[in-house]
Amino acid sequence: MEVRFEEKDFLACCGSARFAHEMASAGPFRSLTDAVSAARDIWFNMVDVNGWLEAFAAHPQIGESASSTHGKSQTSAQWSKGEQSTALATATGSILQELSEWNVQYRQKFGFIFLICASGRTSSEILAELKKRYQNRPIVEFQIAAEEQMKVTELRLAKLFSEKDRVASAGDQDLARVAKKSEEDRVSIISGHFTAGPKSPSNKVPQSTAQTRPPITTHVLDVSQGHPGAGIEVHLEKWRQDCPRPVFSGLDISSWDLLGSSTTDKDGRSGPLMKIVDAVDPGLYRISFNTGKYCPSGFFPFVSIVFEIRETQKLEHFHVPLLLSPFSFTTYRGS
CATH class of the missing domain: 1.10.3330.10 (Oxo-4-hydroxy-4-carboxy-5-ureidoimidazoline decarboxylase)
Known part of the structure; x- marks a missing residue:
């Protein structure tokens, strides 16, 4: 419908x-x-x-x-x-x-x-x-x-669809199922801003993941040019669980497991860097960008961003973008 x-x-x-x-x-x-x-x-x-x-x-x-x-x-x-x-x-x-x-x-x-x-x-x-x-x-x-x-817009689109579903589904079982699917989409897209609906009965086991995207995503914005950073190689890695927790000087390359790689598209967004799962494994993660190939005259041959996902955050989405110029870069935790 x-x-x-x-x-x-x-x-x-x-x-x-x-x-x-x-x-x-x-x-x-x-x-x-x-x-x-x-x-x-x-x-x-x-x-x-x-x-x-x-x-x-x-x-x-x-x-x-x-x-x-x-x-x-x-x-x-x-x-x-x-x-x-x-x-x-x-x-x-x-x-x-x-x-x-x-x-x-x-x-x-x-x-x-x-x-x-x-x-x-x-x-x-x-x-x-x-x-x-x-x-x-x-x-x-x-x-x-x-x-x-965009976060506010997503919230309001969800409200718009929810209101439409409530009106359209009155007395109609088929439309009610559509409304339920819309609610599931709403929760999966902006779970950081909404709480899930009523829990399923304990004797029922979910049949499939409710998520529609990997739990870790990124994009690159070239702030010196004012446009997306396209064609940049991106790697996502996770610190091996069987290795001791690293200290500042102990980020040995052999202790990282590669989860996935991609190249940013014309909008600066990477493709999937890991599988779509309901809960991400807690631990240390690293996203690395081949900035030297993108900007050979720049100061940074590559950029690596290390961040930690805790047990209490495993159901959340983590968007970790890179805002890049030839002589500076910054990042932030998005959703």
Whole structure:
């Protein structure tokens, strides 16, 4: 069954008129998964800088009532209120004042409001992230803000599909199954922002994985050129479990097991670097990029990013991007 939405529906998900138009043209969609895939392609490859800024401006300032965002749709305002509910519920007067002051500083430095997927975050967590990101260079922060906008868009697309499913499935068993599948897609794509639904009875064993992508992914952005880093070789490795936990000077190459390799595509995204699994094995992981081949005149012949996944995080998704220039690079934990 295909689901069609209007431009105004997608505009409530993301405040870019170009995004809403392209999404409406790309529809109808068979599932939330298809809609999210189209959304990411449109957002990162078709919407220009002005469209990104338009979407940023559609959000209320963090710590500000959504009702004060004049001229925006009621749906968008209501969703913003829900997304900031945890932050507002945990905010004290002093924290709200500090948030307001830092928001002003942030906007003066970068030219747009501080954007973060606030769902489930406390006001203290948001303030700490704001202070941390304020130190970024503008081009790096612009990319992070775009990633955060995409997280919000995915959340809202899930809500859009859920509402459509609830209406369409009334009294219809076939459509109810579609709604259930949409809910499963929603959880698998943005599990970091949603909790799973009711647990299955203990006497039933899941028949297949609910995940739709490997638990570790990456992409490369060439910030010196302002476009994706295409054609870069990428390796993903895991520290062998039978080896002692390494210290700073003990990252022996023989103790790493290669899990997979790929080359980034025209969008800077790597292909699958490992199998799709429900839970990733805890441990140390390393993603290495052949940056010297991509940029022979650069300072870095290759870049390796080592990170640790803990037992409590094994059900989460880890997106570890590389933001690269000839003489600097940075990374962050995405989702």
